Amino acid sequence: MLTIFRGESTHKMDQKGRVSIPADYRRIIIEENAKVGKELDQNTLVIVFGDNRQSHLECYPLTLSREIHENIKSKFPRGTPKREFLDNFFETKSIAVQIDPNGRMLLPQNVRTKAELGANVCFAGKGESFQIWNPEKYSQRQKELEGMFRDDEVISNPLVLLE
Amino acid sequence: MLTIFRGESTHKMDQKGRVSIPADYRRIIIEENAKVGKELDQNTLVIVFGDNRQSHLECYPLTLSREIHENIKSKFPRGTPKREFLDNFFETKSIAVQIDPNGRMLLPQNVRTKAELGANVCFAGKGESFQIWNPEKYSQRQKELEGMFRDDEVISNPLVLLE
DNA sequence: TTAAATTAGTGGTATAAAATGGTTTGCATT
């Protein structure tokens, strides 16, 4: 099975911070988690809200979050600046949340505030992870992305970038 | 399993020095301690307050505190300067505290004074350990961390640091 | 190709757990 997060969609978030996770994302998360976790962790996903350079949430299954964690531990000794920076970004500025029986997750207040989320949120599949955005911020970001590589060359099809 | 301390939160500390430990941290501590300790030690955590170069508390389950201890013993013979320094930092300047039935711990006066803790304290998950901060000091530190690696290169996503 | 069944998304309420404040008890030390 291709465990690739795809597509974009908009969901409601209620006043308590509950949001439905797109059903196909849920399936991927659970399938990925089965590779690594215990029974208890099957419904877990990790959300990195990061620092002020990012205005969206980055969401991972446990496999990828663990890969990042192991990477940090093995490459940067405790106490070094990069280690502290990365631990802070990926661990302090993150949370683990559960998928509830209805397929929703609960975003805590501080995370909602940080990502400026209101009644509607956008999901965007990014292959091995997916993102959650404030709708306006998401449109802005899309415009930025569309503007990229315009000047380098005339791109009629982005596949040329793969050459 | 997800024995990774994540996230940041603020808790109240009362006049006696009692602080609730975030529930997910408690679960991790107890699970980790089960790997090594006796029944009696299950609710124990180690708090390193260190010397005056650090203004926060570093908190470990018994597994990590033991790992650090073994490391010091095996690498540095008794009587050497490094051994004395490390013993002092990690053992003299530390305490072991218990998690009470309500999920709180009691921070002794000298530790509170050392870390400049008042009515509110910040918790910050750091993967294999977590930290406790005076809120103002914590904000300062966050600013420092966010400023790091800005100049090295344009980092839109800290994941590039893992390359 | 229509009717029934399932799944996805959403809203509300009830329950359990977490955080915290206060009081009391026990045990040392003076």
Place this chain on the structure above:
DNA sequence: AATGCAAACCATTTTATACCACTAATTTAA
């Protein structure tokens, strides 16, 4: 006996989780 502190106990508020219900869309089966 009086003091200081830590441990245990109890109560309240807040927050997270579980549970149930409804609608719309999609799939399955007759």
